[in-house]
Amino acid sequence: MEHTKYLVVGSSHAALEAVTAIRMHDTEGSLTLLTRDTHLPYSPTVLPYVVSGRSAPDGIFLRDEKFFADNHVALKRGKALKALHTERNAAELADGSEIAYDKILLATGAAPAIPPIPGLDQVAYHVLRTLDDATKLNAAIKQSKQAVVMGAGLVGMHAAENLVKVGAKVTIVEMAKQLTDGYFDATAAGLIEKAFTDNGATILTGSRVVKLAPSAIGATLTLENGTTLEADLLLVATGVKPNMDYLAGSPVEHERGILVSDTMQTSVANVWSAGDCAQAKGFFSNAKVMNAILPDATEQGRIAGMAMAGDPGLKKYPGGVPLNTYHFFGRHAISVGSSKAPAGAEVVTRFDEANGRYLKVIFMEGRLLGIYGVNEFFDGGVMCQLILRRVDLSSVKERFVANPLAVGRELMSKLWR
Amino acid sequence: MTTATLETPSQAKPAKQKVILCEGNEAAALGVALARPDMVAVYPITPQSSLVEHVAKLIADGRMDADIVDAEGEHSVLSVLQGAALAGGRTYTATCGPGLAFMFEPYxxxxxxxxxxxxxxxTRDGITPQSVWGGHQDAMTVREVGWVQLYCETVQEVLDTTVMAFKIAEHHDVMLPVNVCLDGNYLSYGTSRVELPGQAEVDAFMGVKDVNWHVALDPLRPMAVDPLTGGSGGKGPSTFVRYRKGQCRGMQNSLRVIEEIHEEWAQRFGRRFAPLVEEYRLDGADYAIMTLGSMTGAAKDAIDEARDAGKRIGLIKLKTFSPFPVEALLKSLKNVQALGVVDRSVGFRWNCGPMYQETMGALYRLGRHIPSMSFIGGLAGADITVGHFHRVIEATEKLMTGPAPTEPVWLNEKD
Amino acid sequence: MGRSYNTIAFDAAKCDGCGDCMTACATAKVGVGDTARSRIQVVGSADDGFELALCRQCGDPKCVTVCPAGALTKDGTSGVIDWSAAKCVDCLLCTVGCAYAGIALDAGTGHVAKCDTCAGAPACVPACPHDALTYITTSRIYNEVGDWEDLFAPGLAGCQGCNTELLMRHTLRRVGPDTVLATPPGCVPGMGSVGFNGTTGTKVPVFHPLLTNTAAMLAGIKRQYKRVGREVTALAIAGDGGASDVGFQSLSGAAERNEQILFMVVDNEGYMNTGMQRSSCTPYGAWTSTTPIGEGSRGIPSQGKTQDAKNLPLIMVNHRCEYVATASTAYMEDLYDKLDKAIQASKVGFAYLHVYSPCTTGWRFPTDQNMEVARKAVETNFVMLWEYTPGEGLRFTRPVDDPLPVTEYLKAMGRFRHLSPDQISHIQGKVVENLAFVKQMVHRASV
Known part of the structure; x- marks a missing residue:
């Protein structure tokens, strides 16, 4: 049986950071990277831009073959993990072969969550998680005249914008009361919504698709209120769920995701997990949460790699801080930290409706909990440090709210220059 | 011991040698050229100057393929040579008197x-009084520093010994520096008939050069040369002792090697010089005088005359002064009843000549008492004439019957 | 891995927040002097001091790791984090990744923008009127040096904070293995470079010459190798005492003969290895163990050395050596440049390199202050950095036109603590005089 010291499953941000971290400490130990994707590594986050045509499909790869050769990494593409036999430290692949490992990292990411709506399985629809999904969708939007996007999360909104820009009549259907729920508040969402409607899109928030059926042009969707929508292109973007089916029958504990410690270790020896499939401590709650965002995946991947290689420089995971950026119709929205104000929090907002600029800052006992803005640029990385370091902003609060860019940099220059 | 004559040519006939007329300094330069050194470093000083001028001219004329360094002083002269030797070069220089004193640190x-x-x-007398003339004071002063020192009697011997000196020095059982001492004025400027060995024959005699097999500054075999050694702890004391003991062993080995090489020289070139100690008309002698260097010529004339007059006198001449040839000397003294030792320098501590002082050390090992006395003459270029030697012979003869003086006899005091 | 890169350095103490750097950057990068669009941002205030928001071209760049589009990459050669307009999708995740505000949105283009060091000639640096910005280009040295073999044994026993080991290792790495190294008695062999009792501290042939004959012995070695057709560098790393005092004769002789030697003097201004005694290179007023401080007699107190230092490098200039230079470990780039030139010069003649080496032990300053003391010496013109060749004459390599008062240097160490105002003004006077003297030589070279 093939044996490797480090087996990394997955090929996106968490996996790649883990590889780098392992090689920083152990330049020799055998390392195998397994991915079910047939392509070189890429980021799911870039896929909306492949859909729009802005990114060339062959220009998005995060590493090339040379990287793996230079770092003595055996890259196995098109190989899916089927089952994990932790009792004998072996990974069973979809093709039936097995790889024995000393240490394994599960960075298998997530896949679109397909809602259980009657008739959905009877119609053709798109999802957007892989490069193949993206190239298919890119081809499809050029033909689309009337499209429906189910789900107003960031993936759905990105795709909807692309469809609007190619001239399709686009309807976005979202269960929640507002779009981009969980990232931005109603005011911000309103600005985003306005940008979409100004450009001709229809947004149906608080709406639920209850039935689907094939139609002449594609699909007919029936909403909760009885309205029907015709779609020649249907995109299901209602969220993601971790890829962890291979854990069936294994003792590795998992809930919504694979449960990991502050060093990304699972409940079972020699098994680590990081990225969108991992359920790790949150920064604000200490409870284990899903924080399926790119910056967190890199952080978790690095920690997992260091822990696997036994790097003494390892520092524990501080907990996930939500970090999101969103670019729409030439405007941008940045969200750092908590988007919800817990009890006792102080919320300060600043809204320049005429210019579409909005800022919301959430403080708790003088310390920053969250900040987000639309068309209000600040350094997200600096804000994140202010949160992680729990910097007391009491004395500069007014100035901070007035100009988070300048004051944030000023604080940086004193605190962690 | 053999006597110094041309009477015994070897069985293998030596090649015919060119005969020339030259002074001692030139003979030394010619000897150097025959030995084919890689580097000669020079600094002029009377009475050595014409020697280095001859060397420079030989090089300038292409008769000698060596690098010549006109250094800024004797200290650097010897230092340059040390560097060249550590890099594998065969090296040569000449000096005397104050130059030797200045050179003492690297020496x-x-x-x-x-x-x-x-x-x-x-050789040149020591200053002060200021003097530029011959005397053994310079060479005697540095006699205790581990150099082999050979004293020549004739211009021919200067030439031959200069060549032999390289082979003695480079002998793997020796590996020590060698001084060829030639008396300032008398030998340096004394012109004489000299037979000049052929280069091919000398090349065959010298063999393959290999001078830094034991210690080198060579990137191809890097080593630290002369790390700090000694102290009272660890390997220090024993390491230092082994260095010193090795030097002493090299000195003792040289006594054998000097004899072997003089014998080989005689075989190849037909000239046999006493390597360590020369006995002259010592057979049947009751008493003897000891000499060193060029004074021996006059001494031998005086001995001949004394012998003709019926005196039972003989002569012992040292060629090898360092290491002191104790065994060879004791052999020569076997039948001697009284001894007069003539020095061309002064031993200040013992109020006698240095050779006399050294000889007294050897006499202690003889196992019987020999009355002896010290004569000091020829300082600062003064002549020691046949007449002076007759005084030496008479005084030595008196030792057979009378008391031995504790004061030295200063031969030129009343000249 | 382990590469070093050129970088823009910022001295906060010199910054007055004028913003000229930002204007220069914006002008260079977007064609207008709109400081908001500058990629270098001065932040802070006159009260609290200024700082920069500027890309640090991190070795482990977070902006690169969080970029989903592969638009940011660290250039392995220049060290600059390059941004690809073609690949960027304007997602701004990089701005979330960077904790130093080194990459930010340029509202004028809608894209992120960051410092690219203007391809190695940053416009901000010359624009700073206060020299608060410097473009440090020494990285080349460290990268190259890292590839050369360290030819000294690990663990030489120098005093804490001494720069001589650094100097020795760098020099020998640069000169390479085909070298014979002479280290006359002093700190250099004292650290163990020639070893003890049969060991060695060096991977090249090394020896103790006498304190007096370093140059002569090396001359013999070099000549012999030349004679047999081998290219070997004859290198001395000597102290100032052995070179300027008792070893001066052989040094001068070898220089006059233009022997092909690279002679480096590590000038710590005294016999430090043997207990900090005065040498002719000890400066006026300095305490040493043979110029101690005391009440004196006949009413004349003993207040340190009563004579000025001998200027050995200028004396070497008057030998018309193939190359003569002064150098300091506070200016390694300058030193390396000179070392390279000296190596080349030593292939044709005598090359002399005089390196100032503050002695933590003998000069009495804290062990972490070596480079600072070395730097202050130059910034006050107490030490001048120049080079000389017979063809080009003498020129300053780091002229200091606006020197600090010499007290800034003197107060950095204990050996000058006792100085009287008169002594200080004597030293300041000598600094001025020495500068004028060297300037005259520069002038002569230029006519």
Missing amino acids: FRTSGMRLPIVMSIV
């Missing part, structure tokens, strides 16, 4: 590093 070190450098000392 002391040469034997410790076991570098087979050859240096002529065109």
Whole structure:
């Protein structure tokens, strides 16, 4: 049986950071990277831009073959993990072969969550998680005249914008009361919504698709209120769920995701997990949460790699801080930290409706909990440090709210220059 | 011991040698050229100057393929040679008197590093009083530093010994620097008939050069040369002792090697010089005088005359002064009843000549008492004439019957 | 891995927040002097001091790791984090990744923008009127040096904070293995470079010459190798005492003969290895163990050395050596440049390199202050950095036109603590005089 010291499953941000971290400490130990994707590594986050045509499909790869050769990494593409036999430290692949490992990292990411709506399985629809999904969708939007996007999360909104820009009549259907729920508040969402409607899109928030059926042009969707929508292109973007089916029958504990410690270790020896499939401590709650965002995946991947290689420089995971950026119709929205104000929090907002600029800052006992803005640029990385370091902003609060860019940099220059 | 004559040519007939007329300094230069050194470093000083001028001219004329360094002083002269020797070069220089004194720091070190450098000392008296004339004071003053010192009697011997000195120095059982001492004025400027060995024959005699096999500054075999050694702890004491003991062993080995090489020289070139101690008309002698260097010529004339007059007198001449040839000397003294020792320098501590002082050390090992006395003459270029030697012979003869004086006899005091 | 890169350095103490750097950057990068669009941002205030928001071209760049589009990459050669307009999708995740505000949105283009060091000639640096910005280009040295073999044994026993080991290792790495190294008695062999009792501290042939004959012995070595057709560098790393005092004769002789030697003097201004005694290179007023401080007699107190230092490098200039230079470990780039030139010069003649080496032990300053003391010496013109070749004459390599008062240097160490105002003004006077003297030589070279 093939044996490797480090087996990394997955090929996106968490996996790649883990590889780098392992090689920083152990330049020799055998390392195998397994991915079910047939392509070189890429980021799911870039896929909306492949859909729009802005990114060339062959220009998005995060590493090339040379990287793996230079770092003595055996890259196995098109190989899916089927089952994990932790009792004998072996990974069973979809093709039936097995790889024995000393240490394994599960960075298998997530896949679109397909809602259980009657008739959905009877119609053709798109999802957007892989490069193949993206190239298919890119081809499809050029033909689309009337499209429906189910789900107003960031993936759905990105795709909807692309469809609007190619001239399709686009309807976005979202269960929640507002779009981009969980990232931005109603005011911000309103600005985003306005940008979409100004450009001709229809947004149906608080709406639920209850039935689907094939139609002449594609699909007919029936909403909760009885309205029907015709779609020649249907995109299901209602969220993601971790890829962890291979854990069936294994003792590795998992809930919504694979449960990991502050060093990304699972409940079972020699098994680590990081990225969108991992359920790790949150920064604000200490409870284990899903924080399926790119910056967190890199952080978790690095920690997992260091822990696997036994790097003494390892520092524990501080907990996930939500970090999101969103670019729409030439405007941008940045969200750092908590988007919800817990009890006792102080919320300060600043809204320049005429210019579409909005800022919301959430403080708790003088310390920053969250900040987000639309068309209000600040350094997200600096804000994140202010949160992680729990910097007391009491004395500069007014100035901070007035100009988070300048004051944030000023604080940086004193605190962690 | 054999006597110094041309009477015994070897069985294998030596090649015919060119005969020339030259002074001692030129003979030394010719000897150097025959030995084919890689480097000669020079600094002029009377009475050595014409020697280095001859060397420079030989090089300038293409008769000698060596690098010549006109250094800024004797200290650097010897230092340059140390460097060249450590890099594998055969090296030569010459000096005397104050130059030798100035050179003393690297001079002391040469034997410790076991570098087979050859240096002529065109002997000169010590200052002060200021003097530029001959005398053995310079060479005697540095006699205790681990150099082999050979004293020549004739211009021919200067030439031959200069060549032999390289082979002695580079002998793997020796690996020590060698001084060829030729008396300032008398030998340096004394012109004489000299037979000049052929280059091919000398090349065959010298063999393959290999001078830094034991210590080198060579990137191809890097080593630290002369790390700090000694102290009272660890390997220090024993390491230091082994260095010193090795030097002493090299000195003792040289006594054998000097004899072997003089014998080989005689075989190849037909001239046999006493390597360590020469006995002259010692057969049947009851008493003897001892000499060193060029004074021996006059001494031999005086001995001949005394013998003709019926005196039972003989002569012992030292060629090898360092290491002191104790065994050879004791052999020569076997039947001697009284001894007069003539020095061309002063031993200040013992109020006698240095050779006399050294000989007294050897006499202690003889196992019987010999009355002896010290004569000091020829200082600062003064002549020691046949007449002076007759005084020496008479005084030595008196030792057979009378008391031995504790004061030295200063031969030129009333000249 | 382990590469070093050129970088823009910022001295906060010199910054007055004028913003000229930002204007220069914006002008260079977007064609207008709109400081908001500058990629270098001065932040802070006159009260609290200024700082920069500027890309640090991190070795482990977070902006690169969080970029989903592969638009940011660290250039392995220049060290600059390059941004690809073609690949960027304007997602701004990089701005979330960077904790130093080194990459930010340029509202004028809608894209992120960051410092690219203007391809190695940053426009901000010359624009700073206060020299608060410097473009440090020494990285080349460290990268190259890292590839050369360290030819000294690990663990030489120098005093804490001494720069001589650094100097020795760098020099020998640069000169390479085909070298014979002479280290006359002093700190250099004292650290163990020639070893003890049969060991060695060096991977090249090394020896103790006498304190007096370093140059002569090396001359013999070099000549012999030349004679047999081998290219070997004859290198001395000597102290100032052995070179300027008792070893001066052989040094001068070898220089006059133009022997092909690279002679480096590590000038710590005294016999430090043997207990900090005065040498002719000890400066006026300095305490040493043979110029101690005391009440004196006949009413004349003993207040340190009563003579000025001998200027050995200028004396070497008057030998018309193939190359003569002064150098300091506070200016490694300058030193390396000179070392390279000296190596080349030593292939044709005598090359002399005089390196100032503050002695933590003998000069009495804290062990972490070596480079600072070395730098202050130059910034006050107490030490001048120049080079000389017979063809080009003498020129300053780091002229200091606006020197600090010499007290800034003197107060950095204990050996000058006792100085009287008169002594200080004597030293300041000598600094001025020495500068004028060297300037005259520069002038002569230029006519």
